[in-house]
Amino acid sequence: MKTLFAKIKLGFAKVSWVLRRLINRFKTAFKSGLSKVWALATNKDKRLAKQRIKLDYLKDYLAFEDYNLDVRFDVDVQQLRQELKEKVKTSKQTQKQRDATINSLKGTPGYETYIQSYEAAIKRLKDINQARLVLATQYEKDLRELEANTDKRINKISYKTSSFDQKILEVHEAHRQEKEALRIAYNEASYQILVDHPKEDYQTDVMDALYHVELNKAYKSLPIERRKLERRDKFVTSTKSILQATLYLAPVMILLALFSFYPIVNSFRLSIYEGYSEIDGSIAGYTLFGNFINVLKDANFIVPSSHTGSSALINTTLIVALSVPLTIIIGLAIAVGLNSIKPLKGVLQTIFFLPYVTNSLALGLVFSYIFRNDGGLFNQFLKIFNIDGGAWVGVGASYWKAMFVLIIFSVWNGLAFKIMVFLSAIQGIDEQYYQAASIDATPRFKQFRRITVPLISPTILYIVITSVIGGFKTYTSVIALFGQSGAPRGATYNLKTIVFYIYDFFEVTGKLSEAAAASIILFALILMMTLVQMQVSKKRVHY
């Protein structure tokens, strides 16, 4: 008995451990997912990058680098700066040593003078910084004015004059000279700053310790006026480009707004109305989900009803599930075959691509003629093998025979596009992989499975998604083969698809709200299928 209880306890412990592990996994996934989504939504990486740029800028500014001012200093000034840099760099004292130095000086009588001389030195540096900042902004303003003037001068020269090149060269030469003059002037001015603020002697390690304290303070308090200038300039050009973009995009946007964006919004609006009559736009009332429920409950939408025996959802899923894999497999096989032959390639490519350019309706009529009850080409073909075909599309055809014809028609129509896309994808694969495989004497099917399919998997994914979406929207095929009724004559079932139902709601019965609701349901279905496919393909598609 005791062992039994022990075993039960052990069993419970195991189960609870497994459950706890699962729950933890969900928690961490949720948290990490949340944090990732939050970082994505608040542009965390962009913010961090901007911060880093700011700090780098400050560091460089404080390190007296050349390129901030775009002015080359004189040799003496450069030497001075080098000394300063070395003094800052060679201060390998840690913060503790610096604190110790300060504390050791605190009681001494000369501490105040140290502080004063240090503060004077810091003030000198700050004044130099300030003066240099002012100088730098002034210099940049002058440079910009110069460039604007040069641009104006260039724009004034018409390209139709004969001495156009010469004039351009003259303008460029003048620009260069003026720029050089500016540079020399600002060189002088910046040297003058240093002359105006003469240096005094100071004690190194004390200075260094206190200097770093002030450095840290200054690090956090420097203004960034230069960058404000830049931003204002960007804003100025962007209004001009927004105006220009509006002009170029006006026709597209007007048409799209009228015929694409407004209908999307309007569909949602219509699906909430009840009893909308299009003649005068009057409505009987508002209902939130009533139209959707009407559509889903409607006879023949999801569940086959008694008198028709088939439903739209079943029809559509059958079409998608049967025709899409078939088309893709056959298309892939044909593309691989076409890629490996040379002589008749162009002719075969043209033949395979013919169904793409032809009218689906016209060919549907031809197909319904080929699959005629008596005398159709298909039945005659079957007679060779002594099989009695029976009725395929006409009177007396069974559901599966009619579906067979529809699927053959969909496959026939869809082959062309897929063959083209697969062929161009396979042609883009590097020859080296196949050569390496043939060195190892791999059989050809294994080559196909391990080299071709993974390398064109993005294309296959794209084709699968578009085929499924297209399969859900089948409408013209059914009308082409069976006419307005969607079924062979005198049949008790029908082959209507979801889109067929939308148009039935719309044209035949005039219920616009239900039609809008049905189209939204269709959109939701397509969206769900696409998301599922993208999720499933995450591990199988190699980019």
Place this chain on the structure above:
Amino acid sequence: MENKNLKNPSTLDLIKRLSLVAIGIDLLLILVYTTIVAILFATIQVPAASADLEIPEATLRSSYEIFGRTYSAATINTLISVLILFIIIGITLLVFSIKHHRTREHYDFHRWEGGNRMLHAILSLLTLNFVSFGIKLLTAHYVFQYAEGVSFLGMWRILQAERREKKEKAKQYENEEKTPEEIEIKKRVRRQIWLKILRYSMTYIFLILIAVFVLIPFYWMILTSLKTFQEARSNTPRFWVPFSEFQWVNIKFVIEQLDFGLYIKNTLIVAVLSTAGTIVTTVLAAFAFARIEFKGREALFSLLLMTMMIPGEIYMITNFITVSNNPSGFGWIGTGVDNPIGYFATMILPFMTSVFYIFFLRQTFKQVPDALYKAAKVDGCSDFKFLTRVMLPVGGPTIFTITILSILGSWNAFVWPRLITRVEPGIGSKYWLISVALREESFVLDKGGGVAETMFNLQIAASAIVTVPLIIVFLALRKYIIRGVGSAGTKG
């Protein structure tokens, strides 16, 4: 004694001039054939009602008077069929020979070229072009003279001599001693060649089977459209009808009596206008998205791309309300008055833009380097000039592909035109597009007493009229179409 034509540049000029003359004569002959076909087609008498087509032998005129001589209907049919066949073969040969003529350099004129010219001569016999046959044989003679210095007989003798040499060499090689390794290698190579042949033949058989599967509906369509009604509805239709029984009267009937000429005109108007609109809007929008940097560009483009995923039915319902005659719509259709502008506006305007084409063209525009734009700006070139002078030529092939795809789309449009022309059947039936007309036009023969049969041959003749022009356009421009669709697929 050296032949004076051997490697003589003036012979080259003579050859080129002769081939130009041959091309001109081919063209002339094709034009002559076309005019004959047009005259014959115009003289075919079309019965007034489709009932008369049921028993053509009784009601159609069996003999025609042209230029004072009588011909039977069978002869006319045969003549038209044979001449159309000649025209098709002649046009392909003409295009091929023009390309051939343009791409020859002086080093291309060797003995193979002579053989090519002889082949061209024999091919031009297929269109009963005897003059061209003679001229091309003359060209072959001059090519042989230029290359080897001898004419046909001399060429033949040279070839025989070379073949004899090869045989002797092979015999020598056979009589030599071969090492066992050589024999082993030869065996292995032979086996591999057999395997290769097997693999290639299986691939070809598979591909040809599927090609036949793809081609059969086309063949059946063209064949049935030229059959009589009795033939088309019989239980055992034939696989091949002799030329004299090609019923070209079906096509004329469909175009004239069943108003398909009007529908084709409608479709052409819609196609041309909507394609022009598409190109204008697409080029402007693609330039804006590719070159101009404005705030929110990426967001707007993503928004546009998202609308591609939405099924078209959501648009149709609201668009229908927008264009019809109700308080919130434009009132283009459904007013009870026959306004062609309204009907054409509804068929063209919703399809004047397509986000897919904008995306496609933007990719091409992005390939123009930035430096080119800046350089043009320095030289004082405005944006619009840059667009027209630089971007458009660069994107030329893409724009051409977009044109073709857009025309194809309008030709095959079905759902929207049917929707809007069904509102008022009496007026709307004048504005049917051909796809709509295929489904809506009743090809039913009412024999009275509740018995009605569909006239299959007329229905399929209408389908053929809809399909064949597209096939011709496709065969002429297939390089652009295939390239456009393929690249769109891989980049999407």
